[in-house]
Amino acid sequence: MTECQHFHVDCPSRVLFDQIADKWSMMVLTVLDAGPMRFNAIKRHLEGVTQKALTQCLRRLERNGLLTRRIIPVSPVGVEYEISPLGRSLQVPFKALYEWTMANLGDVEQARHAFDERAGSAMQQAA
Numbered sequence: 001m002t003e004c005q006h007f008h009v010d011c012p013s014r015v016l017f018d019q020i021a022d023k024w025s026m027m028v029l030t031v032l033d034a035g036p037m038r039f040n041a042i043k044r045h046l047e048g049v050t051q052k053a054l055t056q057c058l059r060r061l062e063r064n065g066l067l068t069r070r071i072i073p074v075s076p077v078g079v080e081y082e083i084s085p086l087g088r089s090l091q092v093p094f095k096a097l098y099e100w101t102m103a104n105l106g107d108v109e110q111a112r113h114a115f116d117e118r119a120g121s122a123m124q125q126a127a
Contacts, residue, residue, distance in 0.1 A: 036082035
């Protein structure tokens with residue numbers, strides 16, 4: 001039998017996992033899989049992301065060594081982001097997670113619907 005994992009509050013893997021599996025990081029790395037891009041090009045691919053959220057995400061990914069930031073010496077100065085070799089090593093598990101998501105989306109939607117119906121019935125009975 002597999003032993004249950006325990007995540008200590010001060011475990012460094014917990015912080016890193018939180019940073020690579022957050023709302024935008026996986027999508028940013030997926031967008032950059034096609035090649036280097038400037039900030040606004042990344043933003044156009046991520047509907048709903050704010051400039052602040054994207055900036056924070058890119059900084060976290062750069063700090064963790066998952067992407068590189070290159071200054072382009074043009075007028076005005078441009079910045080380009082690219083997945084680093086370390087970041088590329090996440091592409092296989094990310095793609096597997098995406099494939100799982102697409103393959104199971106219908107089942108998840110059915111489970112959500114069933115839950116919402118049960119929760120709605122329970123709320124109506126309590127009222």
